[in-house]
Amino acid sequence: MSCVNEFAPQLRARGFRATPQRMVILHVLRHAGGHLTPSQVFEQARIDLPGLTEPTIYRTLEFLATSGFVLAAHVGNGKMVYELAEAQHHHLICRHCGASTEIEHAPLETLYHQLEVTTGYRLDSSHVTLFGLCPACQS
Amino acid sequence: MSCVNEFAPQLRARGFRATPQRMVILHVLRHAGGHLTPSQVFEQARIDLPGLTEPTIYRTLEFLATSGFVLAAHVGNGKMVYELAEAQHHHLICRHCGASTEIEHAPLETLYHQLEVTTGYRLDSSHVTLFGLCPACQS
DNA sequence: ATCCTTATTGCAAGTTTTTGCAATTGTATC
């Protein structure tokens, strides 16, 4: 659990609490190499913290997402998935076979800037999911 | 209901059936000026077709979406929403107040093309949702 | 008009996600 110590002061500095539930969930996300669904987070997290309940999983993941500690995404299977917010990236997913490719943020910069100018919105550049057909599924 | 007659032959031509359930749901979507959640579709549609059930709503909306008659989107409140697939467009939504602005597809063309070249995927350009802060919420 | 095939629906049950509220527990202050 020492690998999530950094988060406690970050939470407190913003007026939030560093609860065991939050620490365990962050810990699970840190050691999962990729996107996890709420049930997957629940399965893992309850091992370290037996009393933990599902409503807390859902509420905590949403809290961590809106406060910027984790990224959320819809990846086409209907379920929301979460991961620790580390490197900036996006996803490109095959509608047919589900194959998925990571996209850097760089190629979206121009578009984001252009949209900010024309709409007046300030875009936050996080974790977009685009769909299409992968090379193998185009026949 | 004559306003959804066009869909019956389109369905049959592709080997699907033009069922009353599908016609009514398309009719509801045609007269709703915007995105509807499955429950909203259900409320409306059951008026015209009393026997209609929720599983049929969910399955039909998903069917219509994957076969291209309707567009689906996640608009930030956790619920999926649907609308008739007419003009090509995308959405820009304020994370803070929920305000939303439509985006033309044109500004995304360059990006899509660039991503197709670098990834080999063929992007289908439908109904992306981007998030940010609207002009009013940027203080 | 009737028959046949099979896509689609309804039903019943299961799973997932949300919500309201009272009890708990972090953390700031003394």
Add this chain to the structure above:
DNA sequence: GATACAATTGCAAAAACTTGCAATAAGGAT
């Protein structure tokens, strides 16, 4: 270290969504 306040949690119930399967009915063929 003890106290007080408010954020956060667990609990119980509700709502939303999914699934398997048997019954129905759309549409093509005769």
